[in-house]
Amino acid sequence: METQDQTSNLSETLPVISLSGVNKWYGDFQALSNIDLEIKLKEKIVICGPSGSGKSTLIRCLNRLEAHQEGTIHVSGIELHERMKDIDVVRQDIGMVFQSFNLFPHLTVLENCMAGPNWVRGIDKNEAKKRAIAMLEQVKIPEQADKYPEQLSGGQQQRVAIARSLCMQPKVMLFDEPTSALDPEMVSEVLDTMIELAKSGMTMICVTHEMGFARQVADRVVFMADGEIVEQNSPEEFFNNPQHERTKAFLDQILK
Amino acid sequence: MFVDTVIEDKALHKPAFLIGLFVAVLAFFFAFNFTDTFFGEFLRPVIGEPKESGFFGRLAVSIVLAVLFVLNLFVISFFKLKGQIAIVWIELFLLFLAFAYSFDLKMSFIQSRIGLMISQGLFTTIYISAVSIVIATVIAIVGAIAKLSNNGFAFAIASFYTSLFRGLPLLLQVYLIYKGLPQIGFMVDAVPAGITALSLCYGAYMTEIFRAGIQSIPRGQWEASRALGFRFSLIMRKIILPQAVPIIIPPTGNQFIAMLKDSSLVSVLGVWELMYLARTLGQRDFRHMEMLLTAAMIYWALTIVLEVIQARIEEKYKQKG
Ligand SMILES: Nc1ncnc2c1ncn2[C@@H]1O[C@H](COP(=O)(O)OP(=O)(O)O)[C@@H](O)[C@H]1O
Ligand SMILES: [Mg+2]
Numbered sequence: 001m002e003t004q005d006q007t008s009n010l011s012e013t014l015p016v017i018s019l020s021g022v023n024k025w026y027g028d029f030q031a032l033s034n035i036d037l038e039i040k041l042k043e044k045i046v047i048c049g050p051s052g053s054g055k056s057t058l059i060r061c062l063n064r065l066e067a068h069q070e071g072t073i074h075v076s077g078i079e080l081h082e083r084m085k086d087i088d089v090v091r092q093d094i095g096m097v098f099q100s101f102n103l104f105p106h107l108t109v110l111e112n113c114m115a116g117p118n119w120v121r122g123i124d125k126n127e128a129k130k131r132a133i134a135m136l137e138q139v140k141i142p143e144q145a146d147k148y149p150e151q152l153s154g155g156q157q158q159r160v161a162i163a164r165s166l167c168m169q170p171k172v173m174l175f176d177e178p179t180s181a182l183d184p185e186m187v188s189e190v191l192d193t194m195i196e197l198a199k200s201g202m203t204m205i206c207v208t209h210e211m212g213f214a215r216q217v218a219d220r221v222v223f224m225a226d227g228e229i230v231e232q233n234s235p236e237e238f239f240n241n242p243q244h245e246r247t248k249a250f251l252d253q254i255l256k
Numbered sequence: 257m258f259v260d261t262v263i264e265d266k267a268l269h270k271p272a273f274l275i276g277l278f279v280a281v282l283a284f285f286f287a288f289n290f291t292d293t294f295f296g297e298f299l300r301p302v303i304g305e306p307k308e309s310g311f312f313g314r315l316a317v318s319i320v321l322a323v324l325f326v327l328n329l330f331v332i333s334f335f336k337l338k339g340q341i342a343i344v345w346i347e348l349f350l351l352f353l354a355f356a357y358s359f360d361l362k363m364s365f366i367q368s369r370i371g372l373m374i375s376q377g378l379f380t381t382i383y384i385s386a387v388s389i390v391i392a393t394v395i396a397i398v399g400a401i402a403k404l405s406n407n408g409f410a411f412a413i414a415s416f417y418t419s420l421f422r423g424l425p426l427l428l429q430v431y432l433i434y435k436g437l438p439q440i441g442f443m444v445d446a447v448p449a450g451i452t453a454l455s456l457c458y459g460a461y462m463t464e465i466f467r468a469g470i471q472s473i474p475r476g477q478w479e480a481s482r483a484l485g486f487r488f489s490l491i492m493r494k495i496i497l498p499q500a501v502p503i504i505i506p507p508t509g510n511q512f513i514a515m516l517k518d519s520s521l522v523s524v525l526g527v528w529e530l531m532y533l534a535r536t537l538g539q540r541d542f543r544h545m546e547m548l549l550t551a552a553m554i555y556w557a558l559t560i561v562l563e564v565i566q567a568r569i570e571e572k573y574k575q576k577g
């Protein structure tokens with residue numbers, strides 16, 4: 001397939017994801033204004049900003065769970081638009097982790113992880129199972145493989161969700177506040193998993209307010225407010241030397 | 257449902273409640289005067305000729321009945337839940353039998369016709385219902401998906417269909433299909449006409465049940481599936497329907513049970529199913545009650561079978577999640 005070739009020929013210098021002049025409205029309300037952003041292979045981006053600033057909307061536009069109305073979004077060189085035929089193929093290469101886990105409750109942990117490779121990647125059951133077990137080992141819960149999601153703690157469920165995405169061997173991983181729904185003592189187990197993933201060279205875009213995580217793994221921190229990117233910088237610069245008043249106010253609040 | 261962990265005192269063990277209950281039941285039995293029934297006869301040694309026992313006899317019979325009633329409840333209250341349910345079921349069933357028995361039924365009449373009722377009537381009823389249920393289920397899945405799609409044609413056709421077929425009495429649909437289609441050149445036999453009417457009508461109700469079931473699955477399931485690159489049909493088959501099924505089983509079971517009995521409407525077309533035989537077999541000998549009650553028991557037994565199957569399926573899905 002043509003699209004497959006395009007994604008596999010990806011060069012290190014080209015951006016994996018690029019947005020230019022993206023505008024999005026919900027009815028009359030503008031949720032994203034004039035977003036320009038480029039993300040290179042293996043880059044780790046942290047997006048933060050006050051609630052309602054458009055972080056989820058932005059990240060959900062990247063695999064077209066939401067539609068943008070103006071501007072262009074390219075993923076692996078393929079433009080995302082309304083009339084595209086192969087959005088499913090593009091999505092298979094983009095992993096996404098949700099705030100509310102969204103595991104499939106009627107499938108076991110193992111089946112959750114096997115589903116994608118087996119159903120849409122055309123990988124046979126044995127192979128998919130091997131891969132699923134390997135990924136569950138990577139997120140450190142191989143022993144839960146035969147349980148159903150509701151039998152796991154929140155932190156475990158989120159790690160399964162990460163494993164489920166990794167089983168598709170994605171080129172990019174999107175995280176939308178992956179630790180916000182967790183009890184405090186479970187946040188670190190999920191963050192540790194994400195840190196390891198970052199070390200393995202995964203391209204990651206994370207919406208999160210975990211500033212320790214941002215300092216440790218982010219190549220760039222993007223600050224959003226009112227649907228706009230207010231500033232973006234390396235973590236050092238971002239935390240020690242914020243440029244805008246809004247950024248300062250936000251950091252004051254969140255680091256208090 | 258949540259059953260509270262604190263046990264309240266049983267009302268039946270409070271003297272005030274018992275006395276109140278007794279008075280109410282006594283008033284009931286007194287008002288309906290049971291002196292010229294089996295119970296009056298039973299008390300003949302005490303009250304003399306029941307018909308002439310007057311106020312005293314009426315009161316005596318009422319008191320005996322009320323005492324038996326309250327005592328019965330009091331005793332039952334000491335059993336465990338399952339025992340209570342079984343005893344009350346059996347007692348109600350015996351009351352029903354006593355009611356049927358009071359019609360002076362001729363058992364030999366029933367025995368001579370029950371064979372035909374089962375081999376012809378029951379068989380036809382089950383055949384019509386089963387075929388209609390399968391067709392209605394298929395219609396409902398397609399209808400529900402059409403109603404949820406954003407394809408204008410699909411939605412319009414599906415909503416027109418459910419509106420029309422939920423809007424007409426089933427009996428009218430049966431007649432329209434049986435008598436109407438031949439007028440525009442389609443001859444239909446009675447059985448296919450009945451099956452068509454039942455399938456279309458119940459397909460419409462079940463479309464709504466399936467639609468609601470599918471809609472009750474959280475949006476996050478769709479989003480996670482889409483994010484993995486699943487296509488619509490795959491999401492439906494593997495993610496949404498398997499989760500919707502446990503939700504739609506109880507109301508669907510209800511529809512199956514209702515359809516079983518609505519299949520009796522096909523009797524107006526002269527199809528020899530249970531209801532038709534129940535109406536006609538007893539006619540010549542003026543033995544209506546025998547046949548009607550026999551049919552009633554057969555319908556009831558069938559319903560119980562369906563209820564048990566439904567409970568089994570519900571249990572199976574409960575264990576899995
Ligand atoms: N489906 C929707 N319909 C209408 N408004 C929406 C919808 N989703 C989000 N919004 C609005 O868009 C804005 C940005 O939302 P969101 O991207 O979820 O913010 P964040 O993730 O930064 O908290 C909010 O004001 C929100 O109310
Ligand atoms: Mg959000």
